[in-house]
Amino acid sequence: MGAGILILILSTFFLIAYFIYGKKLEKIVNINKGNPTPSHTLNDGVDYVPTKREILLGHHFASIAGAGPIVGPVLAAQFGWLPAFLWILFGAIFIGGVHDFTTLIASVRHRGKSIGTIIEETIGKRGKVLFLIFAISTLVLLISAFSIIIAHTFVKYPQAATASVIFIGIAMLFGFLNRNSKIPFFLLSLTSIILLLAGIHLGILFPIKLSVNTWMVILFIYIYIASVTPVWALLQPRDYLNSFLLYGIMILGIIGILYLNPTLKYPAFSSYHQKIGDMFPILFITIACGAISGFHSLVSSGTTSKQLDSEKDSKLIGYGGMLIEGVLALIALITATYLSKGSYFKLLGPNGNDAIGVFSNGLGFFMSKLGIPLESAVIFSALAISAFALTTLDTSSRLCRFAFQELFEDTKNKKVEKFIVKNRYIATFIMLLIAGIMASGKEVLKIWPMFGSANQLLAAISLLAVVLWLIKKKRTFLFALIPMLFMFLITISSLLNIGILNLESLNSQDKMTVIIRIAVTLFLLFVAFSLIFLSFSAIKREKKS
Numbered sequence: 001m002g003a004g005i006l007i008l009i010l011s012t013f014f015l016i017a018y019f020i021y022g023k024k025l026e027k028i029v030n031i032n033k034g035n036p037t038p039s040h041t042l043n044d045g046v047d048y049v050p051t052k053r054e055i056l057l058g059h060h061f062a063s064i065a066g067a068g069p070i071v072g073p074v075l076a077a078q079f080g081w082l083p084a085f086l087w088i089l090f091g092a093i094f095i096g097g098v099h100d101f102t103t104l105i106a107s108v109r110h111r112g113k114s115i116g117t118i119i120e121e122t123i124g125k126r127g128k129v130l131f132l133i134f135a136i137s138t139l140v141l142l143i144s145a146f147s148i149i150i151a152h153t154f155v156k157y158p159q160a161a162t163a164s165v166i167f168i169g170i171a172m173l174f175g176f177l178n179r180n181s182k183i184p185f186f187l188l189s190l191t192s193i194i195l196l197l198a199g200i201h202l203g204i205l206f207p208i209k210l211s212v213n214t215w216m217v218i219l220f221i222y223i224y225i226a227s228v229t230p231v232w233a234l235l236q237p238r239d240y241l242n243s244f245l246l247y248g249i250m251i252l253g254i255i256g257i258l259y260l261n262p263t264l265k266y267p268a269f270s271s272y273h274q275k276i277g278d279m280f281p282i283l284f285i286t287i288a289c290g291a292i293s294g295f296h297s298l299v300s301s302g303t304t305s306k307q308l309d310s311e312k313d314s315k316l317i318g319y320g321g322m323l324i325e326g327v328l329a330l331i332a333l334i335t336a337t338y339l340s341k342g343s344y345f346k347l348l349g350p351n352g353n354d355a356i357g358v359f360s361n362g363l364g365f366f367m368s369k370l371g372i373p374l375e376s377a378v379i380f381s382a383l384a385i386s387a388f389a390l391t392t393l394d395t396s397s398r399l400c401r402f403a404f405q406e407l408f409e410d411t412k413n414k415k416v417e418k419f420i421v422k423n424r425y426i427a428t429f430i431m432l433l434i435a436g437i438m439a440s441g442k443e444v445l446k447i448w449p450m451f452g453s454a455n456q457l458l459a460a461i462s463l464l465a466v467v468l469w470l471i472k473k474k475r476t477f478l479f480a481l482i483p484m485l486f487m488f489l490i491t492i493s494s495l496l497n498i499g500i501l502n503l504e505s506l507n508s509q510d511k512m513t514v515i516i517r518i519a520v521t522l523f524l525l526f527v528a529f530s531l532i533f534l535s536f537s538a539i540k541r542e543k544k545s
Contacts, residue, residue, distance in 0.1 A: 001081070001268065003334045004261035007254055010089055010330050014323045017093040022319045025098065028476060029105050033312040038112035038305060046230045048112060051307040052185070053316060058243030059236050059307070061321045063299045064100070065246060066392025067149050067356060068289030069329040070385055072452075074355040076286040077336035077344065079279045080269035084287060084333050091284075091291025092326030095483040099459055100296045101318035102466040102480060107301030108308055114301045114406055115465045122468035123534045131461060132407040134527045135298060136431070137520075138458050139400040141451040142295060143223070143435035146393050151215040153356050153386045154208075160383035161215070163203030167387060168222075170195045171238035179232050192241055200383060204376070219393065220436055226394035227401055227428045231303065235398065239391050245384040246328070249363060253331045256366030266337035266344060277501070281493040285452035290329020292487065294458025295396075296322070302399040335362025356385050400431040450520060453494045457528055460487035464535055471539065488528065495525050 039050040051059070076084045103115060110117050116135065120128035154161035174192045177183055210218075226234050272279050276286060289295070300318060308314065336344055336358050347358045364378030372380075404427045463484035470477035499521040505514050 001264050002261040003264055003338060004258045006081075006085055006330060006334065007257055007327075010085075010327065013089060013093065014326060017097070018315075018320060018323055021093065022097070022101075022315050025101055025319065025479070026315055028470075028479065029102065030475075031105070031311045031314060033310045035311050037108055037308045037311060039307050039309060042111060042306075045232075047303070048306045049230075049232055049236070050309045051236065053309065053313040055236060055240045056304065056307050056309070056313065057317050057321060058240035060239075060299060060304045060317050061324060062239035062243050062246065062388055062391040063303065063395040064289060064293065064296045064321060064392075065325050065328060065388050066289070067146055067385060067389035068293060068295070068392065069325050070332045070359045071149065071355040072287040073290050073329045073333040074336045074348070074358050075276060076283050077266060077333055078270060078274040078276065079272075079283050080267050081264050081333060081337040082268040083279060083283055084337075085330065087283060087287055088290045088326050088329045088333065091287075092322055092329075095486065096292035096296070096326070097319045097322040098480055098483055099292050099463055099466075100300055100322045101314060103297040103462050104300035104305055104308070104318040105311065105314050106466055106469050107305035108311065108314070112301075112306040114403060115297055115462050116403070116406060118465045118469050119461075119531075122465065122472055123531070123538045127531060127534045127538075129407065130527050130530055131465075132403050134454070134461070134524070135403045135458060136400055136407070137523075138294065138451070138454040139298065139396050139403065140431065140435045141454055143393060143396050143400070143432070144439040145451050146389050146396070147216060147219050147435070147439045149356060150219060150386055150389045150393065151212045152354065153382060153389070154210070154215045155212050156354070156357060157360070157379055157382040157386070158207035158209045159203040159379045160386045161203070161208045161210070162206055163199045163383050164387055164390060165208070166199035166202060167196060167242065168234070168238060170199065171241055172234055174241060175233050175237035178237065189241075193244055196241060196245065200380060203383065204379060216436075216439065219390075220432055222390075223394045223397040224428055224432055227397035227432075228424050231307070231398075235303070235394055236307070239395075242384075242387045242391055246388055249367075249381055249384045250324075250328055250331060252367045252370065252372075253363045254327075256363075256369050257331070257334060260366060260369050262334075262338040262366075264334070264337045265340045267341075270341070277494075277497060281490045281497065282452075284490045285456045285494045287329065288452055288455050288459075290326055290332070292456070292459050292483070294455045294460070294462055295392075297459065297462035298399045298403070299395060302402050303395060331363065332359050335359045335366075338362060356382060356389075359385060397428060397432060400435075401428045404431055450498070450517060453491055453498060453521075454524055456487060456494070457491035457524055460484055460491055460528070461531055463487060464531065468535060468538060488532070492525065492528060495521050495528075499525075 039048050042048040073084055106118055116128045116131045119131045170192055177188055276282055348354055360378050360381040363381040364374055367377035368374040401424055463480055466480050467477045467484055502514050502517045
């Protein structure tokens, strides 16, 4: 099978889905550009800020993309390219796109609050508390996994590290000038992009070579700062400018793949059982961001809903952003499956830490066929993805802070309220301290299945909240109910699978780590079944009223 054919099939289906199914979703939730959004009604200049749709799409896409649609498909390629391709294609259209769009608009209709607030309204306070604790746990796992991936990428590609540091400075300058000067937006964007390209060249000339441990410390210091500063100062402009990098490598990658049309050497179907687990259900939790990801609901209802200028922008940003990410996931899958089995596993490494390396080498190879020097193309690819992984990290730290503060905002204890709810510095420090401890093992394959299960269960719970919200509003909900049921089936199955594997490993040398994983698995199952039980009770109450 030629890889170019897969690109054409996916792109055609996605375009049809955006204009037909996306329009249907708008009608179901009654999108109205006249409705005031929280960015206007609650504008505080820090978190609630009305934002141009172009900038917000860049922020949203950069935040939901990160390393997720790269690492997931590359790891899932072990099962073969066909099952991974089908999951990306149909998952993004009918599950992920629905999930992202509906959680965004539901949050906008609830003052930009998280899905936890919607759960509180439909299920009750116990449901909200369970959800927020679960969301915080998922974000901590995400921060842990992505910090390991970025640190290893910076060690392998020190040129990308230098350019990433330069990018942060350019983004801060862009944010300041965009807010405080009269420079035309187009001119400011163009100048910044030129500076970004210059930063790439400087990165190649002056690579920063540090150890993994040193980079881990630097990364956690950076994401702490990014979490507590106003969105317009760093988070928003960096995401917007970095989006051009990802758009660039996607366009060049697609052109390179279509031009070369490489044959996929990896089998269409490899084997049902792999090192990361059985294809069902592990495939569906490994490829998360490329098809559906619970993390997206936290972005949609965490930062994006607080910056949405008009409800009319929600289809482009929510549904469209998910489809764009599906294209990126397919490119990542191709970079893994155009390789032979032996080459794939050699590049991936024994602990799965170099999924970005697989992607960068593959994409660099495709881009080199367009006349770009191979070494420069590989470094550029690694730089772009590490920049987006950083975006996921800093957005996640802010979202974790939001969820942690929201968890305690109804407390009657004034000291707790002052210490956590009204103090973003302390709340962020506590969350990042826990994530740092989790990341100390530095092995992605030990964290990714747990993160994947938690992440996809979060998606199921977010869809549950949307279904309950639609029922309460007397609107059709079958389009969200079916994806919700499927995601609960997948996640509960995967958690049982992971639990059994961990029980079988109790006699290993790393016994304490295995016990911790079993405890986390049991907690996730407890949350899932508790929320399902509470939701049934809520539906019964709704029918009686």
